[in-house]
Amino acid sequence: MDTEGLVEVWRRILAPSGTSWVLFEHGTCVVLKEPAGDLAGQASGILGEFGPVHVGSPAGDFNVLTLKDDLGWLVTGHHPDVVTHVALDEPVDPSHLAVGIHGRGKRHQDGTDLNVVHVEDRRPATD
Known part of the structure; x- marks a missing residue:
């Protein structure tokens, strides 16, 4: 799926929440419940720590949720x-x-590459 398609999927998923989020190249999204400062930097810090897979540790665990539509x-x-x-x-x-292992591999790629492709800033505008 191309970047535009991924952005649209994440918008459909996260629009009701009103939260800010950052999308990485391979489809991993970091939802920022407490966004502050540079959102791409904040999300990269989280994903850099929690994205790479370490088999046999909690970083190797995953759960799969099937989306509607x-x-x-x-x-x-x-x-x-x-x-x-x-x-x-x-x-x-x-x-x-198989889906979980595939998604975990994508998260690992995103967590090591840290290539941000989209930032959705939902913070209220300040004057």
């Missing part, structure tokens, strides 16, 4: 605000285990 899946990890999107056409095997 054929939007794919969300793969969560050990940080509640770090979530990775997996599109329907990505995994060869649509089982939750």
